[in-house]
Amino acid sequence: MMKVLIVSDTHRKNDNFLKVLEQVSPIDMVVHCGDAEGSEYLFEKAADCPLEIVAGNNDFFSGLSTEKEFYIGKYRVWLTHGHNYYVSMGTEMLKQEAASRGVDIVFFGHTHRPVVEYGTGVIAVNPGSISYPRQDGRKPSYVLMDIDREGEVHFTIRYVE
Numbered sequence: 682m683m684k685v686l687i688v689s690d691t692h693r694k695n696d697n698f699l700k701v702l703e704q705v706s707p708i709d710m711v712v713h714c715g716d717a718e719g720s721e722y723l724f725e726k727a728a729d730c731p732l733e734i735v736a737g738n739n740d741f742f743s744g745l746s747t748e749k750e751f752y753i754g755k756y757r758v759w760l761t762h763g764h765n766y767y768v769s770m771g772t773e774m775l776k777q778e779a780a781s782r783g784v785d786i787v788f789f790g791h792t793h794r795p796v797v798e799y800g801t802g803v804i805a806v807n808p809g810s811i812s813y814p815r816q817d818g819r820k821p822s823y824v825l826m827d828i829d830r831e832g833e834v835h836f837t838i839r840y841v842e
Contacts, residue, residue, distance in 0.1 A: 683754055685826040686728075689714035689762075689790025690810035692739065695723060697811045697821050697841045702727055704842075705825060710753065712826075714790030714808065715762030716740060737762035737790060754828045756785040763789030763807070772798060772805050779803045786834070795822040797836045806836055 686708050691698055702708075711728040713721070715737025725732045736745035749760045759779055766775040768791050776798075779787040786804045794816040795809030809815075809822035816822070821841040828834055 682830055683709045683826075683828040685710045685712060685753060685828075687712045687714070687788060687806060687808045687824040687826055688811045689808050690716045690737070690793050691718075691720060691812045692716055692810075693718040693720055694812035695720050698724065699727060701811065701823055701839075701841060712758075712760060712788055714760065714788050715745075716790060717743075717745075719743070721745065733760055735760050735762055738764040750782065750784065753786075753826070754834070755832055756828075756834060757783065759784040759787045761787070761789050763791040768792055768807075772796075776800055776803050776805055779805070795824065795838045797824065797838060804834070804836070809838070811841060 710730055711732045713734035715735045716739045718739055721734050735749055736743040736747050751758055759782055768775055768789055780803055788806050793810035793814055796807045798805040808824040811821045811823050814821050823839055825837045
């Protein structure tokens with residue numbers, strides 16, 4: 682069993698991240714989909730678990746990678762901010778790239794709108810923005826990823842209380 686906190690687009694407004702981290706702990710990993718704007722060190726220290734993070738379009742002077750591939754349990758994951766795949770226009774290009782890479786899950790941000798899309802072979806997950814939401818209702822959001830005893834993955838979009 683494993684629990685992963687997925688966030689994006691914090692843009693140096695970190696209070697909600699710290700609040701959520703306290704609420705959902707213990708966790709096994711934090712995934713940040715970009716636009717941390719220099720707060721990656723804070724996240725790494727606060728999380729007290731492995732952190733996977735990529736640079737977003739506002740991480741101008743960051744030394745972070747723009748993309749990463751790794752495993753969470755049995756799932757091959759691709760992490761990208763998404764702006765280079767025109768995610769503001771839709772997820773087709775992103776999902777095509779994910780399929781060509783042979784990944785099971787793609788995590789992305791940029792749109793500030795939460796979504797979990799189950800498709801043919803690839804699950805696309807955007808946690809929205811925990812700081813500056815843009816979806817209807819404008820509630821700060823994140824995603825919890827759980828891997829159950831059988832190794833199967835489950836995603837829940839959650840909102841900051």
